[in-house]
Amino acid sequence: MIFLRRYWLSAVAVLASVVVFLVPFAFIVLMAFKDQKQASLLDFSWPAGNHLWSNIVEVVTTRNWMLLTAFINSTILTVASVTLLVIFAAMVGFVLQRRKTRFNGLIEFLILAGLMIPPAVVPTIWLLQGIGLFAKLHGMVLIEVAYALPFSILLYRAFIATIPRELDEAAIIDGARPFDVFFRVILPLLWPVTVTNIVVQSVAIFNDFTNPLYYLPGNANATVQLTLYNFQSQFQTSYNLLFTNIALITIPPLLVFLFFNRQIVAGMTAGAVKG
Amino acid sequence: MAVMTETGTATAASTPALKRRSPYPGWFFLPAAIIYGVLFLLPTFASLYFSLTRWNLFSSTFIGFDNFAQFLREPFLIKGLVNTVIYAVVTSGLKVVLGLLLAVLLTSQIAARGYLRSVVFFPVLVSTVGVGITFTVLMHPTNGMINEGLALLGIKGPGWLVDPNLALFSVALVDVWKGVGLATVIYIAGIVAIPKDYYEAARIDGATKLQNFFYVTLPLCRPATVTVITLSFIGGLRTFDLIWAMTRGGPGFASDTVASVIYKQYQAGFYGLSTAGNVVLFILIAVLVVPLTMLLNRKEGHE
Numbered sequence: 001m002i003f004l005r006r007y008w009l010s011a012v013a014v015l016a017s018v019v020v021f022l023v024p025f026a027f028i029v030l031m032a033f034k035d036q037k038q039a040s041l042l043d044f045s046w047p048a049g050n051h052l053w054s055n056i057v058e059v060v061t062t063r064n065w066m067l068l069t070a071f072i073n074s075t076i077l078t079v080a081s082v083t084l085l086v087i088f089a090a091m092v093g094f095v096l097q098r099r100k101t102r103f104n105g106l107i108e109f110l111i112l113a114g115l116m117i118p119p120a121v122v123p124t125i126w127l128l129q130g131i132g133l134f135a136k137l138h139g140m141v142l143i144e145v146a147y148a149l150p151f152s153i154l155l156y157r158a159f160i161a162t163i164p165r166e167l168d169e170a171a172i173i174d175g176a177r178p179f180d181v182f183f184r185v186i187l188p189l190l191w192p193v194t195v196t197n198i199v200v201q202s203v204a205i206f207n208d209f210t211n212p213l214y215y216l217p218g219n220a221n222a223t224v225q226l227t228l229y230n231f232q233s234q235f236q237t238s239y240n241l242l243f244t245n246i247a248l249i250t251i252p253p254l255l256v257f258l259f260f261n262r263q264i265v266a267g268m269t270a271g272a273v274k275g
Numbered sequence: 276m277a278v279m280t281e282t283g284t285a286t287a288a289s290t291p292a293l294k295r296r297s298p299y300p301g302w303f304f305l306p307a308a309i310i311y312g313v314l315f316l317l318p319t320f321a322s323l324y325f326s327l328t329r330w331n332l333f334s335s336t337f338i339g340f341d342n343f344a345q346f347l348r349e350p351f352l353i354k355g356l357v358n359t360v361i362y363a364v365v366t367s368g369l370k371v372v373l374g375l376l377l378a379v380l381l382t383s384q385i386a387a388r389g390y391l392r393s394v395v396f397f398p399v400l401v402s403t404v405g406v407g408i409t410f411t412v413l414m415h416p417t418n419g420m421i422n423e424g425l426a427l428l429g430i431k432g433p434g435w436l437v438d439p440n441l442a443l444f445s446v447a448l449v450d451v452w453k454g455v456g457l458a459t460v461i462y463i464a465g466i467v468a469i470p471k472d473y474y475e476a477a478r479i480d481g482a483t484k485l486q487n488f489f490y491v492t493l494p495l496c497r498p499a500t501v502t503v504i505t506l507s508f509i510g511g512l513r514t515f516d517l518i519w520a521m522t523r524g525g526p527g528f529a530s531d532t533v534a535s536v537i538y539k540q541y542q543a544g545f546y547g548l549s550t551a552g553n554v555v556l557f558i559l560i561a562v563l564v565v566p567l568t569m570l571l572n573r574k575e576g577h578e
Contacts, residue, residue, distance in 0.1 A: 021452075027409065095301070099297070117560070118513050123550060228404050257393075268461070
């Protein structure tokens, strides 16, 4: 009886999950296989003939290989931002956790403010124009770092609290300079939380749409999210191409999900238990 | 151990050469502080001034609180303000309820747990614009899959995104679809951390499953609830990309939020008004979220 009820509940849950969560993804994939005529029906049907390859070729080559440029830009943006973010956030988290000064309260307030306050868009554009970073990829990198720092610092600080202080002291007694204490002794020990940081923040930055929309206009700088957004109006009648594009830009998060599921969940649930 | 640390600092203090080499140098803050200070704090403070001006990026004229007055006068701007609050309440409410139920289900002895967890969580990682476009197609009033599916069941589906009374809620539903996985994993972490002794004690007292849920699980995963509510409420108030990808604030101004108003005013060149929108959003978040977190944390203290 209990077995039967358990079985029944599982069956309902699996069925519901298929309808609610898998069908939309199946729809994306099916649309990517269709030709324009069939795709315009917008229905959930088996593709008549395999048009995936020709769709991919058309999406990638359209507007002078814009999607390829976008993938390169997004990759540079993600890799550069996350690299800087990891180093700078770990440095702050380390000193913030280890050294208690009267500024700690202020710093913690600024971190919380950064998590809550929406960035002031137009003043940021005005500032970026003033220092020559507007619509530049390296300017965008610094923006992403600035916006993501608070969360990364919190992750690092929580983890550094679990690393015994004696390690720093031992390294100092052995004659290590502060620089070496951090980069040679502490930073390697932070690897687990660094992986979490890398995974969570790269997904966030790769998927970021709003900030590039404001701070990175222009075709040469397009990121994958912006390209998809532009194609939305261009491919109004070619749903097969639009969905091929969606399928293509879903591949990187899918890979991250397959290989780093545990780290992502760890990063995103940090603080849930302690509150 | 405390003694050791004490003597350590004492010797360091007595020899200046050693003190200068504090293992925790202040300049470690510098790179982060410069980036954050220049690119986040500075514009935030500047916005307080520019929201009081008529501004075209090159010159600004001080006009006092006119922008804010306009925000409270123009019907479509007020609409955006009201919509933002509705959207945040609806999405965070649904995420709390559904996330908690899913988490209870997925921590129980159900088959295919791993599959279910993955499938619920995956949308969190997918591009918001992609999700928005996909659901815009699925919610098409006549050809969309959702309404065709409902038609099979004999129900006439509504015009999800074209009905002005419904558009905002349709977008909110998609937001919940995409974000409920995060709420679920946060709740799972919270539920797993509850010591088994509580359930053991409840079992001895003869508690039913329902009592287990209301008297053990619910109160003891309060930290998870606080996290989910705060995260999704702030996220809901700031939401822009999903609304912009699905309705652009339409039909008319029916699904405009403060964030989409900020973008529209920016596009139209009303930089002062756009910045005032930013300040309004900031105030809205401060006014709603600070008391909310205080309330949530105070109740926790009473237990």
